[in-house]
Amino acid sequence: MTTQPTAGRATHAVLRVPPASPAAAAAYFGASLAFHADVSDVAAAMAADGDPGFVLLDSRSTASWEQGHIPGAVHLPTALIAQEAAALLDPTVPVVTYCWGPGCNGATRAALALAELGYQVKEMLGGFEYWAREGFEFETMRGRERRIADPLTAPDETGDCGC
Template sequence: MTTTPLTTAPAATNPVLRVPPASPASAAAYFAASLAFHADVSDVAVALAAGGDPGFVVLDSRSAASWDQGHVPGAVHLPTALVPEQAEQLLDRSVPVVTYCWGPGCNGATRAALALAGLGYHVKEMLGGFEYWVREGFPYETPEGLRTRDADPLTAPVDTADCGC
């Protein structure tokens, strides 16, 4: 049986293949682990919109001023720096926590997730954070009430709720 090479360009000149892809088994383990640590905003929104208990709590790890600019409806507000001293009063260790911060350029949700895991909580990070929550057109809450923005066509489909992924 003949196999087709991944590329005809020499690996040394191809920046994508300069470091070869992982073996399929290593890739499967990596991507399975990634899904155990992350949830995307669409999946979180679908789970919350289904009604009832989604089986997790959403935690906004930003400052009070950021929270007031808008947050995921129903989220718990717990700034990252306050996790060690306040998590036990706000969260149930038996309920998984999904953390978020501003967006992909911010690691506050990652730091909050690390602090929570260190305290014994099961935790995932919401990829994209509040930025992608809003960009995908999901409702967000402010002191004035619920708001939404049109979905950004670069981040979400405009004619259907299902991106197909």
């Protein structure tokens, strides 16, 4: 039996702080989508014919880039953005940053550095880790590779998670 919280009293930690109003939630989640893209959406855009409308930027070190990176990505370590972004990036084209994965905020730091230089930017949630875990192709010094998709991170053979 599911119990409903009594007005003014939360029955557990989830509702101890009540949910935001629908208007505040819509503003928050709308803003979140303006700042983030997910791996599957980036992969679909990169695989589509033609220009995806953005530059995918790997902000990791050269050693990390050589260990594996997303095909078509531009390599620009975060520490070099201030000096080299203008030579590598068109300021009229949005940039989507990525780093290792959800445990790393390198893509966030790169996005901040780019935004401070005037670029429109989003961060790819999940980073390179989830790109590989979802079974998308990546490049290494040995050539292109692909891992079997982790069933905890990728949809089944239909390729559609329904979200």
